[in-house]
Amino acid sequence: MSDAPLKTPFPQRAHAALGDAHLQEALTIATTKFIGLRKESFAGFPAGEALRDRARAIKEATLQKLDAHLERLADNVERLGGHVHWAATGDEARDIILRLCRDKGVRMAVKSKSMATEEIELNEALEAAGVKPVETDLGEYIIQLAHEKPSHIIAPAIHKTKGQVADLFSKELGGRFEADPEVLTAVARKELRQKFLEADMGITGANFAVAETGTIVLVTNEGNGRMVTSLPRIHVAVMGMEKVIPTMTDLMVFLSILARSATGQKLSSYTTLVRGPRQPGEVEGPEELHLILMDNGRTRQIAGTLREALYCLRCGACLNVCPVYRQIGGHAYGYTYPGPIGILLTAMLKGTHAVKDLAHASSLCGACKDVCPVRIDIPRMLVELREHVDRERIAPLGERMVFGLARRAMASPGLFRLGARLGRLAQRPFVRNGRLTSLPLFFGQWTRTRDLPPVAARTFSERWKDLDRP
Amino acid sequence: MITCLGDLLFPEVGVAMVKLLRRLGVTLDFPEGQTCCGMPLFNSGYHHDAALVAARTVRLFERSEHVIVPSGSCAWMVKTEYPGLLEDDPALRAPAEALARKTYELSQFLVDVLGVTTVDSPFKGRVTYHDSCHLLRGLGESQNPRKLLRAVKGCELVELPGSDECCGFGGSFSVRLPEVSTAVLDKKLGNVESTGADCLVACDAGCLMQMGGGLSRRGSRVRALHLAQVLEPEAGA
C-alpha cells in the first residue's frame, strides 16, 4: 500500500468482499461477539459514561498543551537513560529504525502489535535491509505468514476462519494442524518462544506515554508485549505523538474504559508501564530504549478538520458496529486503518484525495460515535470530508450536476412541483403492480435490488386542499 | 413539515398524520411551498447549498407554533444542523434556533408535547419496530414509538433483533454503494422476518423506502408502515 492510487476502485473492492463467503462468515462471528462483549461490559459499569466524558476532555486538554507535554515526556525519557527520536514523517521513522539496526548489528527483531509500524510499512523495509521482523501477536503472526495486512485495528486476522488459519499453519510451518484455536495457539506459542529469546531488538508501539514520568504504556493480552520489552537488548517504541497524556492519574481514566471498549474486559491481561531501559540490579531488560515520536500528518490536524480524530485510542469499537465494515471487512478499505475512524486517519495520513470514495463509505448511522470511548464525532467529520471533496472539486462532474439540479428544485417550489409532474409522466412505462421495479440509468442502482414507490398520483401538497376542511 | 419523500412518495402517511392530529384536537396548517429540508445536500458535503435551503425553510415556518415532522432524519436536520448552517446569518440565526426548538418528530410531539400515550386505533396485527438512526441516536428517541404501539389494543409488538442497526439507506449511500446498502438491508430484513410480524413500523420515510422496497422485492407478506398508519389506519390511501 504505497502512495500510488490503489489499482482497484473502492466499489469493486467492496463487491469482492461481499462475494467472499468465508469473509462474510468470519465478519459476522467476530463483530457480533465484539458488540456483545462491549455492551455487557458497559451495562455493568454505570461510572462508564462519566469516565468517557473525562477521557475526551483529557485528550482535548492535552492537545491544547501538546508541545509542553511532549517536551516533558522527552526530558523524562532521556533522564532515565532512554533515547528520544523525532520523526516528522513515516519515512524518517523507518530510517531511524534501520539505522539503529545497522549500528547495533540487529539481525532479528520481534514485534509486538503496533498499528503505527503498519502505518509506516516497517516490516517490508526491515526485510529489504536484511533484518528479519517476527510478528509475535497471534493475529499479526497469522497475517505475516499469509503475507496480508491487518483487517481490524485490534484483531488483525479476524477475517480468517479457524479452518483457514489451520490450513495456513499447515502449509507454512509444515505439519497438519486441526482447525482448533487451542491447538493453533499452542503452535504459535511454541514457534515464537525461541524467537523472543534470540531476538536482538524488540519493537512495539505505545498505547499511551505519560509525560510526567516518562512512562511508555502498552496494553496487551498475550504477553508478547512484555517479552518484547524485557528479553531483547534493545527496545524501540514507535509512537504517534498524539498518544502522550499528562499524568498517571489521567492514565487511570483511560485504562478504565479502553479494554472495555475494545474487548469487553475490565483490563487487558497485561498493562505494562515501561520507564527507560533496565535499571541497575535488574537481571533482565533492554540495555537501550528508543522512543520514536512520529508526526506523519498528525500535526497538520491540530488546527484542522480532523483534530478530534487525534483523540483516537485505537480500540476498534467503531469498526465492530459499522454497518459498512461489518459487510466488507478491513481489507476492502485499502489502507492501513479501516472502518469509520480509518477513513479519517487515511485522510489525515494521505490527504483528502485518498478518501474521495471512502468518505462516502458510510450511511452516517452514528453507531460509531455512540461506542467511541472518547466520543469522537466521526459522522460529522465524514460529512466535512465530503465537503472538502466537493470544494476541491474532486467529486465527478456528473455527481455535481445532479446535486446542482437537486439544489435548484429544493430552492424553488415551482421547480419542485414540475419535477413531480415530470416524474409521474416519465415513470409510467415502468410501473408494475403499483411499484417501480426496474428503472434505467442512475435510478437502476436502486431498482436492481429494491422496489421503489412511484411518485404519487397526487402529492400531499396537492391533496392538502381536500384535507383543509374542518 | 411533510418532507420531500413524504410529499412525493408517501402522501398517505401525511394524510394519516393530519387525521390523527386533528382527532387529538390539534389545529393544523400547512405552509405552502415546502420542498426539502436539505439533508441530502448537507450529507454529501454541499453545505453552502444546504444553507440556502435551510434559510428558505426557516422563513417558511416562521409563524408556526409547533412544526411536526413524520420523519426522524428531517426533524434531526432541522433541530441539530440548521442553527449551525445559519449561525453566520444575522437575520436568520435566531429564527433557525427557534425553529430547532419548536420542531418535533411525530412520536415525540404526541408523547412529549400532547402528553398522549394511548391512541385508540382499530389496527390489528403483530408489528415489529425499527429504530431509525437519526431518531434513535440523533434525537435520543426509542421509547415513545414503542409506547404508542404497545398502547394500541389490537397491536402486538415484537422486539426486532438488531432494531438499532442501520437499514442501509443513508441517503445517497443507497445509490452510491448499492451493493453494500443492499447487503445491510438483507441482514435487516432477515431479522424482520424472524420476528413473524406482519408489519414493520418505522418513523422515517427513508428507512421505509429502503426496507419497504426490499420487502416488496422479495415478495414478503410483511408490510412496511409508518407509525402514523398504525395509529390512524383508516386514513385512506
Place this chain on the structure above:
Amino acid sequence: MTTRADFLGGIRREMAKTRGLFEARTAARPSDAGEAFEVVKRQMAERWPQALTRFQEEFERIAGVFHRVRRLDGVPGVIRRIADEREARRILSWHPGALGLDLRESLGRQGLSVTLAPDDDPDAEARRLHRDEAARAEIGVTGVDWALAETGTLVLVSGRGRPRSTSLLPATHVAVFDRGRLLESLEQVGAMLEALHADPSRSMSGAVINFITGPSRTADIELTLTRGVHGPKEVHAIFVEAP
C-alpha cells in the same frame, strides 16, 4: 533529520492557529502525592476485608485460582500441591529479600528444583544463566506490590531480585500477598503511582510495572478465547492472612 526544535516548532505553529474545540481539563491530581498515598493506606487498613472478598471474586472471574493460608509458612505447601498437580518440578522464584520467603529451603529439600533470582549486580553470564532457568521453569513465584480488587489485578514492580520474567515465562504464575497489598479501585492505584513517581525515596527498583489481570490470552482466531499464548496459562494468588 528532524530535531526536537523542528518537531515542536511545527506543533507550536499549528497550536497557535486554534484555541481548541472546547474548554477541557485533565484529571484532577492529588495536590500532595505523599499525603494521598497515606490516605489510601489508612483507608485500606480498615477496608481490606471487603477488598479481599471483591478481589477473590474478580480474580476468579478471570480464571485466577485463589488460595488462602493462615501464615507465610503455609505458602510452600500450596506451591508443592500446585507443582504435584501439574507434575512440575522446576520452580523460579523472586529473591527471598523481595518475596519474604526462601523457597529453596522449604521446597528445595522436597525434590523440587528451585532457582532464586539474583539480587546482586549481574554480569552477562549471570543474565544468561537466569534467562535459561526462566525459560525452563514451570512455575514462577512472585510477590505482589498491589492487589487491585476492582479488577482482580496483580501489580508487580520489577527490580533487583524481582525479575520481569518470573511472572511471564513459566506456564504457571503464583503470586503471594497479604492484606497490606490490597487496593480497591483504579483511582487508588493512580494515587499510589503518583506517589511512587513523585518521591525518589519511595523508589521503584526497576524500570517496569506490570498490571497482570488473569492469565495470558488471545481471541485472535474467530474470537475464541484461548489461554496461555505467550505468557502463563494459569495465575494463582495465595493470600496470607497473618499481617
